Amino acid sequence: MDENDDVFYRELPKVELHAHLNGSVSFQTMEKLIKRKPHLNIEHHMTAIEKGQQRTLNECFQVFKVIHQLVDTEEDILMVATDVIKEFAADGVKYLELRSTPREETKTGLTKKSYVDTIIKAIQQCKEEEVDIDVRFLVAIDRRNGTEVAMETVKLAEEYMLSADGLVVGLDLSGDPRVGHGKDMLPALQRARNSGLKLSLHLSEVPSQLEESELLLNLPPDRIGHGTFLHPDVGGSQSLVDKVVKNNIPLELCLTSNVKGQTVPCYSKHHFKYWYQLGHPSVICVSFQLFETAEMTRAVGTLSWQAIDFIFAADGIKQQLKHKWAQLQPHVLK
C-alpha cells in the first residue's frame, strides 16, 4: 500500500450500505465512551478485533455486548452516531446507510423510541452542519429476540418511515445467525414489506441454513447481507443462487468481517469472487473506514488494506477506477 493509493482510496467517492452503528465505533470514540464509564473497567482490547487477530463468531458477538454497555444513554448514542457519520464522510463516503437495533435501558431511561429519535437527530444535525454525506437509517431486528419483538420493531419502523422526513427507509434482520429461525420472523418481515419498508436481510452467514434462506428469499428481500454460504461450492444450492439471480438481489459483501469472524478462511476464498464472476450486483461493505491503525479501525467489521488491495487487484479494477477518477476529478465542483 503506497501513499498514493491511500489518498486515492480515501478520495474516491463511495457508498456504504452495511454499517451496524455499534460495529462502526472508532478507537477515538471508544476512548471517550470508556472515559465516561470508568466503573465498567472496560479496556480497548475488549471492544475491537485488533490488527492481525481473528475471533470466533461467539467472541465477535461478545464484543457487541461490551459495546452496548458503553452505549446506553441518549447522550452516548448521539455522540456515537454523530462521530460515525462524520468519520465515514472523512473517508469519502457520500451515501451511508446506517442500521441499528433499538434498545431500551431501564436504568438510564432509554426507550426504543428515544433510541431511534436520537439517531435521527444525529443525522439531522450532520445535515445542518453541512457534513458532505447523505445518510439513511435501517431499523434492525435482532433475531435472538424472537417473533414478538420483531413485530414491535416493524411497527416502530413503520411509524418512523412516515414521520422522519424520509430518513428511515427500511429494515435489517441481523443478530447471531445461529440463534432462532428465520421462519419465526416471516410475519413481521412480510408486514414490513407490505407497508413499503425495504428489507436487507442477513442470509446464509453460516453454513446449513438452506431451508431458512429459501424461505427468506421467497419474500424476496431487497438486499442480502453476507450470503456467505448460498452457493453450491460451499454447501449452499443452485436453487438459492437462481433465486438471488432471478430477483436480481444485490449482496452486501463484508470481506474483513467474514475473515475476522472466521466464516471465510482468507480473502482469496471469499465469495466476492463467485458473485463478481457471475456479474451479479454486489457491493463491498464496511469498507473504507481507513484509520491509521488500518486493520483495527472501527470496533468490528471494517475492510483492511489487505482486503482492499485484493478487491482492487481483480481484473485491473484499480487501474480502471484510477483512470476514470483522474478524468472526473477536474469536474468535481467543490
Ligand SMILES: CC(C)=CCNc1ncnc2c1ncn2[C@@H]1O[C@H](COP(=O)(O)O)[C@@H](O)[C@H]1O
Ligand atoms: C464478525 C462479526 C462481528 C459478525 C458480523 N456479522 C453480523 N451478523 C449478524 N448480526 C450482526 C453482525 N454484526 C453486527 N450484527 C448485529 O448488529 C448489532 C450491533 O449493532 P447495533 O447495536 O445494532 O447498532 C449486533 O448486536 C448484532 O445484532
